[in-house]
Amino acid sequence: MPPRTNKEYGDTSYTGIPDQLLDSARKLARDRNIYPRDVFTEAxxxxxxxxxxxxxxxxxxVAPAKGxxxxxxxxxxxxxxxxxxRNACDRHEVKGNVFFIAALRDYLRKNGYATETQGAPVDPPGDAVRNASPNGSATHRAAHRTQTSG
Incomplete structure (x- = not known):
């Protein structure tokens, strides 16, 4: 049984999280003898x-699921x-699941854990991803290009 804590926890769920990322996060947690939620928090x-x-x-x-x-x-x-x-997603105009996947992917890469899914990277290479808005907003794409072009 886990030790008691005074911390207040809340529930959340994300869709589209690749199994490989979750498996790697669990492995990192096991290797460090911590909970997966601690890996998520650090990420x-x-x-x-x-x-x-x-x-x-x-x-x-994040591709739609089959069916x-x-x-x-x-x-x-x-x-x-x-x-x-939530605040970061609002400030940076990104959906929660996209934010969570990016955070976990980058953190796992930094720590030397696999971030591949079914032989393909979680994020496809190229400008299509780098310059695309995570929420589909044309305004955000234009602002992003302005911020990164200087």
Whole structure:
């Protein structure tokens, strides 16, 4: 049984999370003897300051599931982390699942864990991803090009 904590946790779920990312996150957690939610928290808390500092993030393309339904991945994170994710997604005009995948992908890569899914990278290479808006907004694409062209 896990030790008791005074931290307040909230529930969330994300769709489109590749199994390979989740498997690698679980492996990293096992290797460090921590919970997967701790890996998720570290990943998210590393991405937010990068975004706020203006780093360009290659947002993953999340393809719709075959048959139109994607299996959601449920997790519990500290309430403050959930709020930080929501605020960052609002500030940077990105969907929560895209943000979560990018955070986890970058964190796992940094720590030497696999981020491939079925033989293909989570994020396709090239300008289509780098310059595409994670929420489909043409205004965001134009603003992104302006920010990165100087």
């Amino acid at each position: 998210v808390l590393e991405l937010i300051p990068r975004l706020d500092a203006g780093d360009v993030v290659e947002w993953p393309k 139109g339904k994607q299996k959601p991945y449920h997790t519990r994170l500290e309430v403050g982390v959930l709020e930080a994710i």
